[in-house]
Amino acid sequence: MSQRVFVFTTAYWPLIGGAEVALTEIIKRLPEYQFEIITARFKRLLPAKESIGNVTIHRLGWGTKLDKFVLVLTGATYAKWLAKKNKPALVWSMMASYGGLAATSFKKANLNTPYLLSLQEGDDLKALETKMKMLGAWWWFKKIFTKADHVQCISHYLADWAKRMGATCPVTVVPNGIDLKTFYCDQERLDTRTEKIIFTASRLVHKNAVDIIIQALAKLPSNFKLRIAGGGPEEVNLKQLTKKLKVEDKVIFLGNVPNHQLFSELNQASVFVRPSRSEGLGVSFLEAMAAGVPVIATPVGGILDFLKDNQTGFLVPVDDANKLAEKVSYITDPDNQQQVWEVINMARALIKNNYNWDHLAPQISQIFDHLIR
Template structure:
């Protein structure tokens, strides 16, 4: 008989972020378990209950951002009601904030059910801790009561220890669907498109349009690049209006294209035409979009913040710009596009692709999560 797992997540599909996609990718690959997920509604019009893939989703709240607080306050009790009928073998908290507080409330009522805490936080951890001050000691209790802690980067593992985690902490990163994000060639020996003056070149980025992803700096970097270098931005978020105003202010309307939210297949198509992927993050838990670009054989420009150094070694698997420095971003893009540097660039690209295939394949990562589940339930 399949084991039952109760998941708490601050948001879930169709709201898209790295954590939400990770849950979808993993649950699709764990057929020996049945999953129920309790989350905040956040967006009007979403059903209170629906089946998404292998996950039964329950949404709490009225359809606005404060629903996350409602999740923290009532999610534990709601999960206990589900537990009476479903007899869960494991409770799984995705991230430590609002969903974590709900999972803690459940754990306090049902201590016999193992608590598995996954840290996916991408925001500045100082900001996360400031938001959770209202929770008082309960926020740290979440870390202390977890029976197993999985983090997607060494950066977050250090945070878990600092917050008082007692149980085993294991770094298991997010991954890439290599069936979607891959090149046909086993080895790339030449660039997808060499930069010739007068010929349009596309920089591509995919992310939530939020301050921490540094897209304002990426837009500003175009002022230091030739006019035939353009930027295509995939994603949606609260910074969209401000970023579009910045584009107008800098007179870059003809060089910046906002694509909106794209499916994984559409992102893969954009990567196939891109010469560079860039995201100058101010904070990052890991950064799935970087890994997807690396798998697709696109040179990557990032910043060495948060969990990014786990996979981006400057000059080995990618190119590093300084945070909050548009000119530094432009310098890295110029280096990549310079025909004189093509041999070096494609050595980096090949190394990056090999790294992703070896360490960031969702199929392999799902097996690691399955082993953790088994150790907790047995």
């Protein structure tokens, strides 16, 4: 009989972000386990309970934005009821978020059940800590870390945070990966087009600094265009900025783009840009690197785990549109193509060897085995 893992996560399929994609990729590579996903409902059209393969999804709440608080308040109680029928071998919290608070409450009442915390945070950590203090949940928030029996982090940046937050258990770095079958391309891409395409893929939120890309575009010649994949609360402001800087005819907002279309976008891009203000890791960078697209990023958070300046990508300072424009010009200049190709090839090799889900999921399985035995 399959061993059961209770997974507490604030959101899950079909509400997909970086952490949810990672969870899905790991689960489908661990068929020997039965996963019970305890999450917030958020949308009324989503069923309260749904089974897909070795996963049963339990969505709590009424289908509103407030369901994340329902998860916090009732998640542990629901899990206790679930455990009466099928006791879990492991409790797994995806991120130190609302689901993490529920997981901690469950762990407190089930001390003998091992508890794994996975950190996938990409937002500003100081802002997150401030938010928890303002909500009066700081002591509870810290218990997400202190009650864990093992913490798995997607970057060394987050591993340092876990220790700073009081984790005394083993802390392991296992990064997120990508599906090489979808994104990997080992063919040389000779970009001889007059029109140069800057491509970015991210949530349209402040921390991803799409505004800086638009400002940089305004400083570049007229043959440069910008294609933006993703949606979010900053979209209206970003569109207003394109009009203010008179570049609205050079910017295309694509909305949320499925994976198969994302590779097509990368395939026509001259350069991938995301000048993040904070970043836990950033799978979009890895996907671009695997596809053979030169990447421009900033030296923040977990980015430095995989992007070395002029080796596997190119770095620019945070909030510096001038430097970003200069770097885009440098990368797309035909005179610099030899160096750019060397960087692309090193980046592709790094992704193939170190960021392949088929290699990473077994590392998560090893953590499971260590905790359960």
